[in-house]
Amino acid sequence: DAKTTQPNSMESNEEEPVHLPCNHSTISGTDYIHWYRQLPSQGPEYVIHGLTSNVNNRMASLAIAEDRKSSTLILHRATLRDAAVYYCIRFDTGTASKLTFGTGTRLQVTL
Amino acid sequence: EAQVTQNPRYLITVTGKKLTVTCSQNMNHEYMSWYRQDPGLGLRQIYYSMNVEVTDKGDVPEGYKVSRKEKRNFPLILESPSPNQTSLYFCASSPLGGGVYNEQFFGPGTRLTVL
Numbered sequence: 001d002a003k004t005t006q007p008n009s010m011e012s013n014e015e016e017p018v019h020l021p022c023n024h025s026t027i028s029g030t031d032y033i034h035w036y037r038q039l040p041s042q043g044p045e046y047v048i049h050g051l052t053s054n055v056n057n058r059m060a061s062l063a064i065a066e067d068r069k070s071s072t073l074i075l076h077r078a079t080l081r082d083a084a085v086y087y088c089i090r091f092d093t094g095t096a097s098k099l100t101f102g103t104g105t106r107l108q109v110t111l
Numbered sequence: 112e113a114q115v116t117q118n119p120r121y122l123i124t125v126t127g128k129k130l131t132v133t134c135s136q137n138m139n140h141e142y143m144s145w146y147r148q149d150p151g152l153g154l155r156q157i158y159y160s161m162n163v164e165v166t167d168k169g170d171v172p173e174g175y176k177v178s179r180k181e182k183r184n185f186p187l188i189l190e191s192p193s194p195n196q197t198s199l200y201f202c203a204s205s206p207l208g209g210g211v212y213n214e215q216f217f218g219p220g221t222r223l224t225v226l
Binding site: 036042043044045046049087100101102103104 | 115146151152153154155156170201203214215216217218219220
């Protein structure tokens with residue numbers, strides 16, 4: 001049970017912003033939301049994480065809904081190098097050591 | 112360079128022949144973990160370790176063993192491999208907290224084929 005729901009695939013044009021949605025309707029108050037991505041033939045790579053408020057880092061922004069039942073990863077200007085599978089993960093602090101990946105969203109970026 | 116290394120990167124073996132996949136990290140991380148990745152199933156956690164001499168089962172531990180005698184190393188042992196263990200394996204490490212409050216760093220992967 002991945003506990004999150006994401007679209008299987010999305011497409012974007014290069015230089016355009018990308019909004020990757022994630023539904024986690026059964027989230028509890030102490031669960032963190034993490035995003036990882038996996039480029040072709042590589043291991044997963046951390047992108048960003050948050051609990052309640054929106055978060056920004058050099059790679060992306062994370063917008064968390066007020067009721068925390070959904071979140072959106074925002075890539076402000078997609079590049080070809082951002083083509084990857086993006087995983088939204090609900091990290092339960094109660095079972096903190098178990099990181100459960102779903103099947104993710106495959107992002108295609110075109111010129 | 113801070114990294115997680117795995118060896119071997121590719122391995123073809125036969126059913127029943129014991130094998131070990133090594134994992135090492137140079138970041139002094141307390142937490143280490145093993146995952147397997149299969150088409151359509153995403154990544155699934157096999158075992159994890161919160162610190163030296165502390166290991167616990169993930170979601171799919173059957174057929175695997177691990178040990179954590181030193182902080183930097185976390186080998187994955189398949190005592191009697193079977194074809195259903197053919198998969199892509201990733202090792203990961205994280206500072207204290209098991210990745211809840213910190214990012215996990217993943218190795219490059221080991222592609223295992225059991226004939």
